[in-house]
Amino acid sequence: MPADGTLAAPVSAAPRASSLQRLARRRSTIAFVMTLPLIAVIAGLVAYPAGYAIYLSMLNRRMDEFAWFLNYEILVESETFWLVVWQSCLFAVTAVVLKALIGFWLAHMLHHIPTKGQRKWRGMLLVPWVIPPALSTLGWWWMFDPTYSSINWLLAIIAVPPVPWLGEPWWARVSVIIVNVWYGAPFFMIMYLAALKSVPEQLYEAAAIDGATGWQRLRYVTLPMMRNIISITVLFSLIVTFANYDIVRVLTNGGPRDLTHLFATYAFQVGILSGNIPRGAAVSLFMLPLLAVFAFFILRGVTRRNKEMA
Amino acid sequence: MAQVSLRSLVKEYDGGVQAVKGIDLEIADHEFVVLVGPSGCGKTTTLRMIAGLEEITRGEIAIGGTVVNDIPPRDRDIAMVFQNYALYPHMTVFDNMAFGLLLRKFPREEIRRRVDEAARILDIASLLDRKPKALSGGQRQRVAMGRAIVRNPKVFLFDEPLSNLDAKLRVQMRTEIKKVHQTVKTTTVYVTHDQVEAMTLADRVVVMNHGVIEQVGPPQELYHRPATRFVAGFIGSPAMNFIPARLEAASGALNLHLPGGIVLPVPEERTGRYEAAKGREVLFGIRPEHLTERREGRATYAEIEITPEVIEPMGMETLVHFHLDGARDLCARLDPTVPAAPGAPIRLTADLANMHLLDPQSGRVL
Numbered sequence: 001m002p003a004d005g006t007l008a009a010p011v012s013a014a015p016r017a018s019s020l021q022r023l024a025r026r027r028s029t030i031a032f033v034m035t036l037p038l039i040a041v042i043a044g045l046v047a048y049p050a051g052y053a054i055y056l057s058m059l060n061r062r063m064d065e066f067a068w069f070l071n072y073e074i075l076v077e078s079e080t081f082w083l084v085v086w087q088s089c090l091f092a093v094t095a096v097v098l099k100a101l102i103g104f105w106l107a108h109m110l111h112h113i114p115t116k117g118q119r120k121w122r123g124m125l126l127v128p129w130v131i132p133p134a135l136s137t138l139g140w141w142w143m144f145d146p147t148y149s150s151i152n153w154l155l156a157i158i159a160v161p162p163v164p165w166l167g168e169p170w171w172a173r174v175s176v177i178i179v180n181v182w183y184g185a186p187f188f189m190i191m192y193l194a195a196l197k198s199v200p201e202q203l204y205e206a207a208a209i210d211g212a213t214g215w216q217r218l219r220y221v222t223l224p225m226m227r228n229i230i231s232i233t234v235l236f237s238l239i240v241t242f243a244n245y246d247i248v249r250v251l252t253n254g255g256p257r258d259l260t261h262l263f264a265t266y267a268f269q270v271g272i273l274s275g276n277i278p279r280g281a282a283v284s285l286f287m288l289p290l291l292a293v294f295a296f297f298i299l300r301g302v303t304r305r306n307k308e309m310a
Numbered sequence: 311m312a313q314v315s316l317r318s319l320v321k322e323y324d325g326g327v328q329a330v331k332g333i334d335l336e337i338a339d340h341e342f343v344v345l346v347g348p349s350g351c352g353k354t355t356t357l358r359m360i361a362g363l364e365e366i367t368r369g370e371i372a373i374g375g376t377v378v379n380d381i382p383p384r385d386r387d388i389a390m391v392f393q394n395y396a397l398y399p400h401m402t403v404f405d406n407m408a409f410g411l412l413l414r415k416f417p418r419e420e421i422r423r424r425v426d427e428a429a430r431i432l433d434i435a436s437l438l439d440r441k442p443k444a445l446s447g448g449q450r451q452r453v454a455m456g457r458a459i460v461r462n463p464k465v466f467l468f469d470e471p472l473s474n475l476d477a478k479l480r481v482q483m484r485t486e487i488k489k490v491h492q493t494v495k496t497t498t499v500y501v502t503h504d505q506v507e508a509m510t511l512a513d514r515v516v517v518m519n520h521g522v523i524e525q526v527g528p529p530q531e532l533y534h535r536p537a538t539r540f541v542a543g544f545i546g547s548p549a550m551n552f553i554p555a556r557l558e559a560a561s562g563a564l565n566l567h568l569p570g571g572i573v574l575p576v577p578e579e580r581t582g583r584y585e586a587a588k589g590r591e592v593l594f595g596i597r598p599e600h601l602t603e604r605r606e607g608r609a610t611y612a613e614i615e616i617t618p619e620v621i622e623p624m625g626m627e628t629l630v631h632f633h634l635d636g637a638r639d640l641c642a643r644l645d646p647t648v649p650a651a652p653g654a655p656i657r658l659t660a661d662l663a664n665m666h667l668l669d670p671q672s673g674r675v676l
Binding site: 212220224305 | 361362363382383384388389390392394396397398399400401409410413414441443457461
């Protein structure tokens with residue numbers, strides 16, 4: 001190092017270094033090399049499967065010819081496909097709204113239990129989320145069974161006639177939503193509980209002194225302070241619920257009469273069970289634009305609020 | 311506007327810990343009262359009980375003659391400024407200030423008028439559209455005060471509002487708070503652990519320690535006539551010196567025998583007051599400003615020789631730290647022109663007209 005203390009080693013070595021060595025020494029090159037593992041993971045697990053799915057969706061049924069958008073055209077003209085779109089939207093939106101409401105209510109209740117008792121309740125309420133959904137859905141299937149239904153047995157006690165839970169289209173839709181809400185609400189609960197705990201107590205005190213009632217504190221302090229968590233949780237859950245597979249597969253297998261199919265189960269039925277892989281790929285790719293629009297608006301709101309508050 | 315009365319106020323937490331042990335205090339209309347004391351003395355708990363944020367275990371709080379024990383904070387007609395401001399981060403400055411009025415269903419024009427007026431007083435009119443994140447500490451503090459002012463409440467409560475600001479801004483905001491009080495004249499209860507804030511702001515200072523009130527009085531009275539050792543040591547910076555001594559009679563007069571053979575004559579006008587303590591061990595208290603470089607000309611002046619340990623030149627004065635046998639951490643305030651060096655003995659003058667004698671057992675000033 002020279003007397004003035006500056007880093008002069010690269011300069012003195014520069015005249016003899018090849019252009020390749022210079023390239024390796026550049027900060028941008030080093031940064032690229034260091035992010036290479038992540039790029040490889042994304043390329044291998046996200047970009048390649050997505051690109052391959054797009055490629056598959058453009059082949060003919062025997063996968064020996066390029067058919068361009070034929071699969072999409074057939075789907076758009078298919079009545080069953082539009083039923084799947086409608087059922088997927090109904091299922092995802094209803095289930096996410098219910099999960100969010102129930103999760104918020106549970107989180108609020110838990111938040112007001114003293115810490116000692118809270119852990120016990122928190123643990124118990126998380127159980128549905130911890131059990132593998134394929135297994136717990138089997139349990140629900142048993143409870144919905146037309147012959148042995150324990151729910152109908154309970155209803156009979158209060159003189160309500162038996163409900164054809166999985167046999168009648170509307171009831172089957174309700175059943176699928178009930179199971180999804182039962183499984184997913186604890187996730188919302190735990191996220192909202194964390195968000196509730198992060199709202200500074202002094203804001204509530206300031207609001208109480210400002211004259212806010214309990215409801216007004218919720219409306220003007222709690223909800224605005226939780227908006228980012230609510231948005232992100234809803235987005236995340238919307239994506240997962242939209243792409244749900246196991247509950248419908250175990251509970252109704254898409255029936256009765258294909259009326260409870262979601263994108264994922266329908267794609268499986270068309271692609272794997274019926275052996276039309278290109279069309280199955282086209283079904284699953286239909287989810288993408290819908291979710292991209294949701295994600296764009298929700299994440300834009302989150303970024304804006306982060307800049308303003310935090 | 312209203313007076314605030316605290317009667318036999320007790321706050322007991324689960325497990326029997328008493329934070330406030332039965333205090334009585336009358337705060338007059340328009341008065342600025344500062345509760346001061348070290349951490350854990352119960353001052354913030356007292357303030358929070360007045361605000362209604364903390365339940366009262368026993369006793370009574372009345373605001374404007376009405377007992378408010380069971381009245382929720384929103385119906386007490388008070389406004390509070392918190393230590394970390396507690397501004398709503400998702401609202402603009404205007405909305406933060408207007409929130410209380412909005413909830414009370416004030417007409418829109420009236421809200422606009424009041425917020426504009428408060429913003430003018432606090433010089434934050436140009437910040438009304440900003441969010442709290444875009445403000446500096448001092449500006450946030452002003453907004454928090456603005457939120458209190460617009461409500462025009464019966465009582466202002468301040469909970470250590472300046473402790474998050476840097477030293478320079480703290481002095482500036484202290485003046486602002488005093489100015490605002492002189493303008494709006496609302497009864498104010500202000501909590502701080504900083505005795506300088508207490509002395510500069512208060513009409514009356516309430517010194518608290520271990521959940522009880524040690525002394526209540528105007529700042530000058532607390533400074534010159536402290537009632538207890540705690541108050542004497544807490545008010546004033548650097549703190550008062552305490553030296554163990556013995557009070558002895560000497561041919562019609564009284565002498566103080568300090569460690570190291572130092573004998574100080576008690577001024578004549580004080581002998582009657584200290585007569586009862588004759589022959590007893592006492593604590594001799596004297597403030598650093600009354601322990602100065604050698605002076606002459608007054609009968610109450612007495613000399614002490616000391617050896618400085620540390621010299622602190624402050625510019626307008628020089629602080630000399632030293633110890634005597636049996637008394638450590640003593641301090642004298644010297645004129646900066648007086649030469650003093652660590653280890654070189656110098657003679658100081660103690661102005662005994664300003665001395666205090668304390669009972670070492672009870673801690674009461676005699």
